[in-house]
Amino acid sequence: MLHSINKEGRLISVSDAWLSKLGYAREEVIGRRSSEFLTPESREYAITDVLPVFFRTGRIDDVEYQMVCKDGRVIDVLLSAVLDDNSPGGGVSLAVITDVTALKTAERQLTLSEARYRELVESQSELVSLASPEGELRFVNHAYARRYGWLPHEMVGRSLFDFVPEEGRAAVAEHLKQVCSVDRSVENENQVVLPNGQTRWMAWTNRALTDAEGRVTAIHSVGRDIDERVAVERRLQESEARYRLLADNSTDMILLVGRDGKRTYSSPACVALLGYEPEEMLQIRTKDAIHPDDIGFLADRQAYIDDEATTFRYRMRHKDGSYVWVESVSRAIAAEPGQSPQRLVVVRDIEQRLAAEQRLKESEARYRLLADHGTDMVFQLDLDLVRRYVSPACREILGYAPEELTGIKPLSMVHPEDAVGVTLAFQSLLSGHVDRHSIINRFRHHDGHWIWVEAQLKTLKDPQTGQPSGIIGTLRDISARKAIEDQLQDANRRLQALAEQDGLTGLANRRSFDNALSREYGRARRDKKCLGLLMIDVDWFKSFNDRYGHPAGDECLKRIGAAIKNTVCRPGDVVARYGGEEFAVLLPDTDEIGTASIAERIRQAVFRLAIEHEASPKHVATISVGAISLAEGGPAEPEALLRNADQALYRAKDNGRNTVVRGSHLAPHGPPG
Known part of the structure; x- marks a missing residue:
């Protein structure tokens, strides 16, 4: 526009x-x-x-x-x-x-999606972070920052190893490698150092985030303080009474479970979690309290004698018959001589966390759908370049139903002038030379007109052989953008023309003339040709402005400029307003005699205009002209030619004005003083 x-x-x-x-x-x-x-x-x-x-x-x-x-x-x-x-x-x-309304709308929607994601994360009391595979923090929520006594932006860019005791850093580094090597959440516990020097145990749920190629780009971590839980476990070994005191006051449900699945202890937190009193929990076997679909997680009897802590997520039956998602950490505890082994199980309600994670996944899915597809047409080609799938967006872009485009080759709808480029793009993808390609071309719409489209293409590969098996791509209509680009190019051309034109007379300006002089001067010396140059000045012009005013002076210059332009008729000649009341004329392939002849015709044409000028001896506006031509052996620089033309012009003024002086007539007298 x-x-x-x-x-x-x-x-x-x-x-x-x-x-x-x-x-x-x-x-x-x-x-x-x-x-x-x-x-x-x-x-x-x-x-x-x-x-x-x-x-x-x-x-x-x-x-x-x-x-x-x-x-x-x-x-x-x-x-x-x-x-x-x-x-x-x-x-x-x-x-x-x-x-750019569409772009701004998309940006605002993306911003809103990100804001919702951040709101969900910031509403959690658990510590949430994003870190690089090497441990550089990229994001932390406020709960995370508060834990270490920092503001969130102060922690971004720091290494998470800065907050781990030196003796524990190797283990954390090894754990991060493990997280990056598996496609699942991995639990970890380690100590952290607080600003006051105190160390605390934290439990982390870590998962590697990957890009489309499967490369790990970040590690997402959710952590909670388990320092008290670790202390409880340590004190359990020292005193069961002390253990019971701590367990009874824990917000997590703590169980002691025998090898046969029978519970021997349940903390009071079972009331809030599952609705059962501790005595009732002791009567329920583990397999009867877990959702049938999840019982397989605990079926391995080996887990009950393993000394390592084991973390599970599963559903437990509430007293009202519903099921509650929980996360349990189970660890074997030393048995007294003659007693059966037992496990300490700490169970936590994770319903809210799972709901938050689900909302985050849905938000991310909406974001990816908007960012990666939007209203673009998605299509898939086989090795013969036949469409095997087309998304419904083709109706809006090309006017066809998906079934009308499926089973045919897209090249049949490409503009003939673009067909070769599109074919080469497809060949480069299927030959394996490139994995991705972007092309812009014209496509025939259902109603017959041509539209400009932009396609992003990617090679599909057989997972077994790694060989190309087809092409998947997205296509969008960019006709409006192309129209805007064409308008911009047209505007730039017009602006370029204005930059080289004198605003008053419409003639070339000094910048344009200097460029033409440099170009023609070089050509004349190279081809050993003549090059004529006229420097023209309006006589007594200051007096004209003083007498008749600047508007009349501008009109005078425009009429004189038009007279010069009309007298110089060849296409290669250049007429310019050189500055103020000065004009310059460039005459390629013209010797000094021809240059002086044209100068005289210009002088007469201006005189015939009969522009009233009472301050002039002729009582009309006149001009003085210096005429010079470059000949073989002439000056090596165009500036010298200009100086010689100026000297001839000054001589014309010294000779009484309203006259033409040739450059060759300067030699006997020397340059004007």
Whole structure:
């Protein structure tokens, strides 16, 4: 979308795309201030922050605004603009506007999803972290940071080994390697060092997170303080009475279970967890208290004599008949002589944690669906490049039903000019040269017109042989983006033209002339050709401005510039306003005689304009011209040619003005003093 505004900020032109997007007719907007179409917030931002930079630098790039459509809809846009002080009337601004509403909407949805995820994590009392496989912390929740007396952002970037006693670091490092090697949660317990130097035991549930290629990108950890539990276990060996005191006050349900599954002790926490009194829990065998689908976890009798701690997740039957998800840590305890081995089982309610984990998984799934697919068409090709699957998004993008596209080759719908490039992309994927490829091409829509699409392609490989078995890809319609890109290219071409044109006369400006002189000078010396140069100055022009005013002076310069342009007719000739009342003419392949002849015709053409000039001896506006031509053996630099032309011009003024002086006539007299 394009629009132009004058120095008062009022619209003087808008593109059809601008009108279509905002829903206005051209007569409804021309003459109105461009700021009227911004939201109040964007309008204030433009006035206070953007416009001062724009008027200081003459341009702005990719400024984020919100514009209000006629029907009240608000769209997100990026605006780039350039200030043209040389335009008639001065201060005209040309702006290019890109609609980024869809992108901003997606960003806001992603931000909301992430915020929900963080809210879930931060609501937990357990310690939650994300760390690199090497142990560098990338995220910690507030509970984690509070545990160590830091703020969350102060811990990010630090190594988790900084908080582990030196003697325990090797074991933690080995555990992290184990976590990265398996596709499941792994439990771990280790000591941590608090800011006051105290060490505490923590229990961690760790799981490796992997990318699409299966590479471990991070380790997700959920931890809780088990220092008291460890202390309880240690004191159990010293005194059962002390153990019972601690166990009875624990919020976790603590059980002593014999080898035959019969309980010999249950802590009072069983009431809150399962609704049973401790005496009732002693009458229930383990296999009768666990969900039938989960009993297999405890079926291995070896687990009851293993000295290592074993962690399980399973469902236990509540007194009301429902089942509660729990996590238990079971450890063998030393038996007195003559007694059967027992295990100490600490059971914790994890219903809320599992619910939170499920909500996190659902949030992540929604996020991935939005980030990876959105409204893109997903398709799969076999080795013969025949479609075997097409997602329903094809209806919106191509106008076809999935079944209409399945079983045919996509090349039949590719624009003939793009077919070779698409074929080469497919071949490079199936040959194994690349695993991924991105292409942009035109596709025929169901109604017959062509649309621009962008496809992201990936090779499918046979899991057994590793050889390519097909291609999977996503395709999206980028016609709108291509149209915007074309508009931007057109705007850039017009801006380039303005940069090389004099705003008053429409002739080439000095920058453009200097570039042409350098180019033609080099060509003339290389090909041993002539190159004519005229330097022209309007006589008594200061007096003209003083007498008739600057507007009349501008009109005088425009008429003289037009007369020069009309006299110099060849396509390769360059006419420029060199500065102020000075003009310059470049005449390729023209010797000094021809150059002087053209100069004389220009002088006469200007004289015939009969522009009134009372301060001139001729009573009309006249010009003085220095005419020179590069010949073989001439100066080696274009600047020298310009100096010689200037000297000829000065001689013309010294000779009374309204005359032409050739460069070759300077030699007997030398340069003017």
